[in-house]
Amino acid sequence: MQAAVLKAFGSPLVVEEVPDPVIGTGEVIVDVVAAPVLSYADEVFSGARRYLLPPPVIPGCGAVGRVRTVGPDATKLRVGDWVFCDPTVRSRDDAVMPDIVLQGWSARGEGGQRLQGYHRHGAFAEQVRVPTENAIRIGALTPEEAAPWCAINTLLVPFGGLLAANLQAGETLLVSGATGHFGSAAIAAGLAMGAGCVVAPGRNAAVLADLARRFGDRVRPVRLTGDAAADRARMMAAAPAPIDCVLDILPPSVDAAVARAAVMSVRPYGRVVLMGGVGMLGGDDLALPYPWIMRNAITVRGQWMYPPEAVIRMVGLVRAGLLRLEEYAVTAFPLAAVNEAVAHAAAQGGPFRLAVLRPGAEAPQPSAVSR
Structure with a gap:
């Protein structure tokens, strides 16, 4: 598959062919349709934010996509389901004080770094592997709707x-x-x-x-x-x-x-x-x-990030029309233009503006207009 790889802090991302992710028990592989590019991504990739994201790594914090493969323990997810890939990954061996990593973005503490050693690569790629509980169904979408739905990553x-x-x-x-x-x-x-x-x-x-x-x-x-x-x-x-x-x-x-x-x-x-x-x-x-x-x-x-059930509750607000994703002006970039997307997010980021990567897209394009 094609992916954008951070080879070293301070260097541009390199789009290249990498091995497809391999599924394990308790995991899902998702075809990435849209992945948000955070407004401060340039500060992360330059090393200015001192995030624990050891290169080489496929970065990318969250995504909207369709389930490609499910593990043997999945009981609800089906191939083709539209999901939000929640980047907040929690360890499963301590329900009271789980270690947490933002997949493809950052880790904290010794436990978080160990967790990051496995759940390492993020969503700036054609496919991403996530824990089963992090692939959260959001209902049917069209491919064009996937980019605005990336706004829930911020919300x-x-x-x-x-x-x-x-x-x-x-x-x-x-x-x-x-x-x-x-x-x-x-x-x-x-x-x-x-x-x-x-x-x-x-x-x-x-x-x-x-x-x-x-x-x-x-x-x-x-x-x-x-x-x-x-x-x-x-x-x-x-x-x-x-x-x-x-x-x-x-x-x-x-x-x-x-x-x-x-x-x-x-x-x-x-x-x-x-x-x-x-x-x-x-x-x-x-x-x-x-x-x-x-x-x-x-x-x-x-409070750091959000509890697991927050995604379901937010999807409910969006589907009920109480939270309008149309407020966001979204500009989409193909994966090949990842560095342009990072620069655009830094220069144009702000309230109700969002840059996203769209694997397979041909050119930068506005995909939603703020009212």
């Missing part, structure tokens, strides 16, 4: 945070990092889950205006000034009711003071979920006042 990340926050219908949500790739997805997911209002702080006035245009009065944009106390007051004032929960999904480049101002806008007895990268590249860590947390009974928790 699932903040969706996991909102599930961890136990977001309830009618509640007021604040998304810290609302103008980013994952933050804007958090707004769409939160509204689909029934949030009564989403407060959307950010510095980019054009993106804030676009969020209001897309989603109407249920989104309350707040332009950040850099004055933490003033920004916190503005966020609280923008909400029509006390802020029930805060999801922070800021990137590593943002100062901790920005996250702190958003976190401390939550009401007494409120919930805070941390999913961003504050402090990962150095700088101050997120420091929250002990008395404020204790006296206001604030729940603060971290």
Whole structure:
């Protein structure tokens, strides 16, 4: 099969013939129809993000495709089923504290690296082998629909945070990092889950205006000034009711003071979920006042990725029309143009924009238009 291979960090990907994946018990082989190219893929492949992804490796985080072969222990999946290939692979020998790897993307810890030694190659290829439980049926599609469905790869990340926050219908949500790739997805997911209002702080006035245009009065944009106390007051004032929960999904480049101002806008007895990268590249860590947390009974928790059932729940939101994949403007590239796709994702990535690889496609093409 044809695949894009990362030979070394800092080198372009090389498209070449590689052996087809070989199936084992508890596994599925999927024909990749579309694979998302994340907006920061160039930073991963250059080595700037210091991800544990030892080359040579076929990268690629998630895919939409059709089942080619099922293992002997599969009871529901059938050849030809349309599936989402969930890149979040968990070890099967510890149900309480499983090691986790993002297939074709990153690993964490010694256990994760051992797991990555087997579930190594990702979806920038004509075929991908995934654990049976990671090939999740999404219902019938046309090949043209596969590319927009890659958007759930982005949406699932903040969706996991909102599930961890136990977001309830009618509640007021604040998304810290609302103008980013994952933050804007958090707004769409939160509204689909029934949030009564989403407060959307950010510095980019054009993106804030676009969020209001897309989603109407249920989104309350707040332009950040850099004055933490003033920004916190503005966020609280923008909400029509006390802020029930805060999801922070800021990137590593943002100062901790920005996250702190958003976190401390939550009401007494409120919930805070941390999913961003504050402090990962150095700088101050997120420091929250002990008395404020204790006296206001604030729940603060971290969340990395999402639980296994999240994919099924998100598919339900999409199929019910509550979550519109049509919001995403998708540009598709053939596998042979993988380096152009990576460059495009870096230059054009942002809210509701997505680059995908389409094995067999002939030229870059828009496959969906944002409304």
